[in-house]
Amino acid sequence: xxxxxxxxxxxxxxxxxxxxxxxxxxxxxxxxxxxxxxxxxxxxxxxxxxxxxxxxxxxxxxxxxxxxxxxxxxxxxxxxxxxxxxxxxxxxxxxxxxxxxxxxxxxxxxxxxxxxxxxxxxxxxxxxxxxxxxxxxxxxxxxxxxxxxxxxxxxxxxxxxxxxxxxxxxxxxxxxxxxxxxxxxxxxxxxxxxxxxxxxxxxxxxxxxxxxxxxxxxxxxxxxxxxxxxxxxxxxxxxxxxxxxxxxxxxxxx
Amino acid sequence: xxxxxxxxxxxxxxxxxxxxxxxxxxxxxxxxxxxxxxxxxxxxxxxxxxxxxxxxxxxxxxxxxxxxxxxxxxxxxxxxxxxxxxxxxxxxxxxxxxxxxxxxxxxxxxxxxxxxxxxxxxxxxxxxxxxxxxxxxxxxxxxxxxxxxxxxxxxxxxxxxxxxxxxxxxxxxxxxxxxxxxxxxxxxxxxxxxxxxxxxxxxxxxxxxxxxxxxxxxxxxxxxxxxxxxxxxxxxxxxxxxxxxxxxxxxxxx
DNA sequence: TCCCACGTTCGTGCAGTGCGAACGCGCGAT
DNA sequence: ATCGCGCGTTCGCACTGCACGAACGTGGGA
Numbered sequence: 003x004x005x006x007x008x009x010x011x012x013x014x015x016x017x018x019x020x021x022x023x024x025x026x027x028x029x030x031x032x033x034x035x036x037x038x039x040x041x042x043x044x045x046x047x048x049x050x051x052x053x054x055x056x057x058x059x060x061x062x063x064x065x066x067x068x069x070x071x072x073x074x075x076x077x078x079x080x081x082x083x084x085x086x087x088x089x090x091x092x093x094x095x096x097x098x099x100x101x102x103x104x105x106x107x108x109x110x111x112x113x114x115x116x117x118x119x120x121x122x123x124x125x126x127x128x129x130x131x132x133x134x135x136x137x138x139x140x141x142x143x144x145x146x147x148x149x150x151x152x153x154x155x156x157x158x159x160x161x162x163x164x165x166x167x168x169x170x171x172x173x174x175x176x177x178x179x180x181x182x183x184x185x186x187x188x189x190x191x192x193x194x195x196x197x198x199x200x201x202x203x204x205x206x207x208x209x210x211x212x213x214x215x216x217x218x219x220x221x222x223x224x225x226x227x228x229x230x231x232x233x234x235x236x237x238x239x240x241x242x243x244x245x246x247x248x249x250x251x252x253x254x255x256x
Numbered sequence: 257x258x259x260x261x262x263x264x265x266x267x268x269x270x271x272x273x274x275x276x277x278x279x280x281x282x283x284x285x286x287x288x289x290x291x292x293x294x295x296x297x298x299x300x301x302x303x304x305x306x307x308x309x310x311x312x313x314x315x316x317x318x319x320x321x322x323x324x325x326x327x328x329x330x331x332x333x334x335x336x337x338x339x340x341x342x343x344x345x346x347x348x349x350x351x352x353x354x355x356x357x358x359x360x361x362x363x364x365x366x367x368x369x370x371x372x373x374x375x376x377x378x379x380x381x382x383x384x385x386x387x388x389x390x391x392x393x394x395x396x397x398x399x400x401x402x403x404x405x406x407x408x409x410x411x412x413x414x415x416x417x418x419x420x421x422x423x424x425x426x427x428x429x430x431x432x433x434x435x436x437x438x439x440x441x442x443x444x445x446x447x448x449x450x451x452x453x454x455x456x457x458x459x460x461x462x463x464x465x466x467x468x469x470x471x472x473x474x475x476x477x478x479x480x481x482x483x484x485x486x487x488x489x490x491x492x493x494x495x496x497x498x499x500x501x502x503x504x505x506x507x508x509x510x
Numbered sequence: 511t512c513c514c515a516c517g518t519t520c521g522t523g524c525a526g527t528g529c530g531a532a533c534g535c536g537c538g539a540t
Numbered sequence: 541a542t543c544g545c546g547c548g549t550t551c552g553c554a555c556t557g558c559a560c561g562a563a564c565g566t567g568g569g570a
Contacts, residue, residue, distance in 0.1 A: 009306035009549085013526070014268040014558065019311045026330060029337055033517060043560050048518065052263035057273045058366045058390075065516065069334050071363065071370040075388025076280060077331020080323050082386075083283055109325065112312045116325040132336075134329025136312075263518080267557070268527065287548060297529050302549065319547065 017042060018050050022059070022069070030066040077134070084109075084118065086210070086217065086253040091119055093252070094220065097245045098123040101222060101238065105245075106131065107210075108144045109218035110152075113160040115145040118218070127203070127224055140166050140180055141173050143195035143207035147219040149180075150187040151209050157184070172198045192239045193219075197226060204229035206238045208246035210253075217253075220246055271296060272304050276313070276323070284320040331388070338363075338372065340464075340471065340507040345373055347506070348474065351499045352377040355476060355492065359499075360385065361464075362398045363472035364406075367414040369399040372472070381457070381478055394420050394434055395427050397449035397461035401473040403434075404441040405463050411438070426452045446493045447473075451480060458483035460492045462500035464507075471507075474500055 020040050025031060031039075037047040051067055054060040061070045081087055090107045098105040102123035108115040114136040120129065131137070139145025139160065149157050157180075166175045174180045187193045195205035206229075207221035222238050229238070274294050279285060285293075291301040305321055308314040315324045335341060344361045352359040356377035362369040368390040374383065385391075393399025393414065403411050412431075420429045428434045441447045449459035460483075461475035476492050483492070 010303050010527095010551090011307040011310065012268050012272070012303050012528095014266050015272045015304060015307045016311070017559095018266070018269045018272065019307070019313065022330075023311075026333055034515075044517075045519080045561075046559050049264050049266050049558080050269060053265040053269045053273070056265065057270070057277075059273065061365055068337075069330065071334060071365050071372070071388060072390075073327060073330040073334045073388070074370070074372070075331075075386075075390070076276075076323065076327040077329075078387050079280055080325060080327045083322075111315055111325050116328070118325070118328070132329075133332050134325060134327070136326075136329070264520085264558095271528095288546075298548075299530075299550080300528050303527080 014050075017046070018054065021047070021050055021054070025060070025067065025069045030063070030068045032065050032067070036067075081118075081133075086249065087118070089249050089252040090220075091121070093245050093249050094119060094121040097121070097220070097222070097241065098126065101241060102126065103222050103224040103228075104129055105220065105222050106144065107218060107220045108137075108142075108148075110139070110145075110148045110216065111136075113139070113163050115139050115142055115148065115219075125224075125228075129223065137199075138164055138167060140164075141169055141195070141199040142221075143193045143205035143223075144219045144221045146183065146187055146195075147193040147207040147209040147221075148216050150184040150193065151211055151216040154181070157181070169199050170197055170201050172196055174198065192243050194234075195221075195223075202226050204234065206234070206242050208239075208243040210246050210249050212250070212254075220249070268304075271300070272308065275301070275304055275308070279314070279321065279323045284317070284322045286319050286321070290321075335372075335387075340503065341372070343503050343506040344474075345375070347499050347503050348373060348375040351375070351474070351476070351495065352380065355495060356380065357476050357478040357482075358383055359474065359476050360398065361472060361474045362391075362396075362402075364393070364399075364402045364470065365390075367393070367417050369393045369396055369402065369473075379478075379482075383477065391453075392418055392421060395423055395449070395453040396475075397447045397459035397477075398473045398475045400437065400441055400449070401447040401461040401463040401475075402470050404438040404447065405465055405470040408435070411435070423453045424451055424455050426450055428452065446497050448488075449475075449477075456480050458488065460488070460496050462493075462497040464500050464503050466504070466508075474503070 021036060024036060024039060033044055033047050037044045051060060055062055058070055058072050060067050094105040094107055098121040102125040104122050104126040106117060106120040108117045117131045117133055117135045120131060139149050161177055168175045174183060192206060192208045197204060202225055203223060204226050205221045205223040207219045209219045210217045220242060222242055275290060278290060278293060287298055287301050291298045305314060309316055312324055312326050314321050348359045348361055352375040356379040358376050358380040360371060360374040362371045371385045371387055371389045374385060393403050415431055422429045428437060446460060446462045451458060456479055457477060458480050459475045459477040461473045463473045464471045474496060476496055
């Protein structure tokens with residue numbers, strides 16, 4: 003798999019994707035606004051919007067364009083194709099209920115962790131993540147659990163592409179340290195996040211894999227005040243690995 | 257609003273959107289397959305896929321490309337921006353529970369009804385609709401309820417664009433008949449679907465609107481065997497209009 | 511009433527797109 | 541083990557169709 007990024011690309015398409023990305027950030031924008039933001043002429047943007055609108059990827063309300071409801075269809079389809087989705091929701095709901103905290107599931111894609119589902123227990127913290135949200139893997143328990151089960155060269159590719167951005171004093175920003183951590187995680191079977199992304203936030207995660215491939219990972223997140231001692235080091239890891247196993251087994255029959 | 261479709265469009269973008277649409281139908285496809293399906297050269301498709309992949313709109317697994325998990329993010333964002341969404345889900349859950357049937361909410365876009373949410377009561381029929389699904393409006397109670405509250409010229413535009421496709425003997429395929437029906441619906445406040453799309457399936461719908469604009473519509477659907485007599489002609493219409501009013505009122509404060 | 515800013519249209523030049531041939535590779539059949 | 545088919549990939553070339561920017565029509569605010 004030569005993931006070289008030297009391939010010839012289509013610039014007109016790049017412009018359109020930039021437009022979509024812009025409309026994802028802003029809730030509606032006009033032609034002039036988009037044109038100045040992307041450094042293109044108004045005429046150019048107009049043509050792109052006409053194409054997007056005819057294909058119903060965008061809606062025009064008066065003078066502003068918005069992303070259309072088609073993305074609901076696309077999102078739904080993509081989710082439906084994840085065969086493990088139903089197994090995951092069921093198991094995560096059980097897990098979050100049993101420990102009262104926030105349980106999440108993510109899958110790797112393009113070298114990042116993509117959140118798929120979350121289930122909040124009674125005492126659960128609020129999390130900024132929502133389905134589809136993409137995060138770097140090196141600073142998440144979820145992410146490290148997944149990296150630990152990828153070939154080393156794939157991990158190196160990911161580091162090359164995304165770097166090891168630092169967020170807190172605990173973030174792992176050195177490749178060698180990361181590889182050692184991944185080794186530990188692989189042997190132990192689960193991963194911790196000791197406030198490596200956000201101060202005060204701790205997590206435990208376990209990988210979900212088939213015989214030879216990593217599928218994703220599940221995690222439990224909570225405040226440092228509750229996540230310590232035996233609860234954090236023993237009880238949660240055991241719960242999370244058990245749930246991951248349940249998912250692995252059940253997903254083989256769907 | 258000159259909805260003329262004569263605008264100059266960007267063909268390269270059209271190709272890319274065709275690719276996305278193809279990947280929406282099939283679950284994964286290779287370069288050669290896509291190229292032959294869209295009558296383009298392999299080299300061309302390759303360039304488009306590279307662009308889509310770099311922007312993470314598509315994932316490459318070995319030799320097959322799939323739609324990426326980004327569409328979850330897009331779908332989620334689009335849904336979050338519908339301010340009435342929470343109000344609708346709450347009210348529809350109540351409604352479906354109270355009558356035991358299938359309750360649905362849809363919004364108009366590009367001249368079609370787009371399903372946003374459905375809630376199944378105990379006895380509810382299975383429906384093929386899922387969020388994002390787009391249907392012609394003239395043969396749905398939901399659709400007619402929405403059309404009834406649009407300016408006549410807008411309705412004419414929609415007929416021009418989509419026609420009045422017939423599905424059953426009861427489908428309204430004549431514009432004049434449709435306009436009469438819409439008039440009746442406007443006066444009465446709710447719409448019926450008397451097996452106009454699918455034999456044996458009947459529905460009642462009420463519009464959800466602000467002071468001057470139609471937002472969407474809610475409906476209750478069920479089998480012709482249960483949907484008859486006073487229940488169908490009186491009780492359900494009253495329930496559905498009441499729910500629509502609740503949504504209208506509650507959505508003003510969000 | 512005027513004027514600015516918006517979306518829209520269109521003719522033009524040339525960048526960039528699409529093509530098709532050629533290449534390397536993996537897999538299955540022989 | 542070998543061959544050959546079919547896959548994804550690359551690249552040079554011709555020409556298309558993209559992006560530009562000026563010009564136009566329009567609607568809303570001062």
